[in-house]
Amino acid sequence: MxxxxxxxxxxxxxxxxxxxxxxxxxxxxxxxxxxxxxxxxxxxxxxxxxxxxxxxxxxxxxxxxxxxxxxxxxxxxxxxxxxxxxxxxxxxxxxxxxxxxxxxxxxxxxxxxxxxxxxxxxxxxxxxxxxxxxxxxxxxxxxxxxxxxxxxxxxxxxxxxxxxxxSPDDNYNEKLIKYARAIEFGRAVGRDIGGGDPERMAPPRVAEYVQELFHGSSHVKVQMVKDKKEFEKNFPLYAAVNRAASIVDRHQGRLIFLEYIGEGEINTTVLLVGKGITFDTGGLDIKAGGIMAGMSYDKCGAANVTGFFKVLNELKPKQFKAIGVLAVARNSCGEEGYTSDEILTSRSGVRIRVGNTDAEGRMVMADPLCYIKELALKEVNPHLFTMATLTGHVIRAYGTNYTAAVDNGPARENETSQKLQAAGDEIGDPFEISTVRREDFEFITDQGEVADVLQCNNQSSSATSRGHQFPAAFLARVSGLDKHGSDSNNPLRYTHLDVAGSAGELPHSPTGRPIPALCQMFLADRVL
The missing domain is CATH 3.40.220.10 (Leucine Aminopeptidase, subunit E, domain 1)
Incomplete structure (x- = not known):
């Protein structure tokens, strides 16, 4: 090849x-x-x-x-x-x-x-x-x-x-140009992966692209998991989504792990999980009526996490660490597919009842989020994020140009979403702020005896009240992050980013957002 x-x-x-x-x-x-x-x-x-x-x-x-x-x-x-x-x-x-x-x-x-x-x-x-x-x-x-x-x-x-x-100093404008070009490199990577068609950017080819992108880098390390047994053991919800596609070698899923460690004593760590659904058929709850078109862009979360690491590789900010997980899979429809009513146990031990196989994004991210939660407990000043083209509801709520940021309690106390919104407003990458409420946690509580959590109802998110907020509750609950809220001895800041509106749509190229806002929030003061 x-x-x-x-x-x-x-x-x-x-x-x-x-x-x-x-x-x-x-x-x-x-x-x-x-x-x-x-x-x-x-x-x-x-x-x-x-x-x-x-x-x-x-x-x-x-x-x-x-x-x-x-x-x-x-x-x-x-x-x-x-x-x-x-x-x-x-x-x-x-x-x-x-x-x-x-x-x-x-x-x-x-x-x-x-x-x-x-x-x-x-x-x-x-x-x-x-x-x-x-x-x-x-x-x-x-x-x-x-x-x-x-x-x-x-x-x-x-x-x-x-x-x-x-300018503030003689070198500022030169640094500004370098910073802008680095952001554009990141956006270009996000567009390459996010905009590649379902075969060109099938999971194994995403992995090849990422490995080649960082080949020879002394700053960004890449590791990959492709073994189905390891998925089943350590990332069981991801494994369920991957089942239908796994019988076709070229569609077999990949979990890709990225790490950047800057020079000097680390004072901030950002941990990100990106949804990388290379094509979303809806699974057995199949997308009908022509709404499957455009679903190759369902990998823009993982694409833009990769793009953020490309910026890090270009700018090499000091005293900064980042860990990323790209949950890359294809939500195929077939005899091996996971089904509604299926009971699954997550990495954190939470039992879930599948309500809709088209809610696969939260499934592929929940176990990797649990994984980075475990890492975050040992990191310096950690900020956790999930990034996903997750719901149609966020487009219904905010339109096609805005990323929704949803904080947990510790992130809300830190005003993470407000800081992201301010950074985005500075650089032309705007955000809207949503809030996860007690009703969202009540919504995902399974009413039976067998499961702890209901993965989703069987209506589209855009037809469901609080359709982009309750998935954030699901991710927190199923990953075990609900045990690290404001009332915990080990609180962890977690912000869910729904980029379904801001990531772009066919026939246009993806936008590469929210890479600029993340750079402005975490990197600008380090490099300008």
Whole structure:
């Protein structure tokens, strides 16, 4: 089998001015909120031309403008306005959206090496970073295009990046570029795995990709479990979901373990479990009526955990440790499939009754969550997360652009979700905060004598009250994390992230979220 085509990220060079003498660049993309922001940085004739055009076009501040000018690099100027940024509902995404629109226009007219110019914002501290991330986002080429259509494997040769704003120190802007490129590397990995079709990214091929991605790394270690007997012994709920697919070698599940240890005395440990369902048929509770399409994106949780480790491998933050488990499996439908009414015992000893085989995501994550819980008790300052495209209910509740964060008691006391939301707001990766309640724990309590927990009801999550909150209760209860709540002698902070809305959907590439917010929360202060 041919080697995987690992992602690349376009080189970005900091430029000090916008002179037309910069012959190595072939276009200038200006991202600005107001035209007067650029006056001191470009020739007066450029401003005059744009002012004249603004008088002819009532939509000047709402759409991309392209003009020819001898006085800018490449003689092509793309003015991409953010629109208003001072209203109650405006956020920093105005900058990423403007950058994306401007760079797409530059690429569409044949530019390969544009300069992106931005000018900061008084309201949004990371407007320049978000602008560059928006520009880099446009350059991603899907894995299967890179492999199958090599002449289309890249969209741009390089970027110049100009910041018309003073920086905290001489090296800050260079560090900002390095940070943005690392995040884009992580997002590209998340998109590669998350966006690969069900065969290209079947579990064994996900494992191959991850092993090759970190091959030779002295910072990220990779281990893998593929033996069915080991699944059954140590990860029995995962093993149940894997049963139907396990009779087909190319669909056999993989548990992939990642570890990063930074230099110096560790002061923070992040432990993550990612749902990696490479295709979700629904199992024996099969998805009918055409709703199976798009289910290859059900692995975006595991994909983005991998992407976060790629960022760690690029930036090598000190005094930081991360442990990840990718629960990669295919929820197939077949005679070996697990069934509703089946009684299973989790790694933590909790007996569950299966209510719906289409609730497989919580099944594959619960035992790995128990595993990292056991590790967390020995780690320094641990934060536990599950990341999953888990429920349709979260999309019904919050729409298609937001990650839901659900804290347990210790995480709520730590304000983990609030910190994530603040980090996400800074970097254009927004969150909504949900709360797990006593009704959620009551909902999952089995009413019979045989089982402790009911895995799920037999309605869709979007038709169920609190449909994205009660799965967080299930994960806490079945992993044994409920024994490490605020009332425990060993409390552990745990936050469940439902990315069903924010991860993206076909036919578009996955978003790679919430990698930027996790980086902003845990890494930015270490590397900027």
């Amino acid at each position: 041919a080697p995987n085509q690992m992602p690349t990220v376009v080189d970005v060079n900091l430029v000090k001015n916008l002179s037309p003498s910069l012959k190595e660049y072939d276009a200038l993309v200006v991202v600005a909120t107001q035209l007067n922001e650029i006056t001191e940085f470009v020739d007066s004739s450029v401003v005059k031309d744009l002012q004249s055009f603004s008088q002819l076009n009532n939509n000047f501040n709402d759409e991309v403008t392209l003009i020819m000018s001898e006085n800018v690099p490449g003689k092509r100027l793309i003015y991409s306005p953010t629109g208003p940024t001072n209203r109650d509902f405006d956020d920093v995404r105005r900058f990423s959206e403007a950058a994306s629109a401007g760079v797409k226009k530059a690429l569409s007219i044949g530019a390969k090496s544009p300069i992106i110019a931005c000018f900061g914002s008084k309201r949004f501290r990371q407007a320049n970073l978000v602008t560059l991330l928006g520009a880099l986002d446009t350059t991603y080429v899907p894995l299967q295009v890179r492999e199958d259509v090599p002449e289309r494997k890249s969209k741009a040769d390089k970027f110049g990046f100009f910041i018309g704003q003073s």
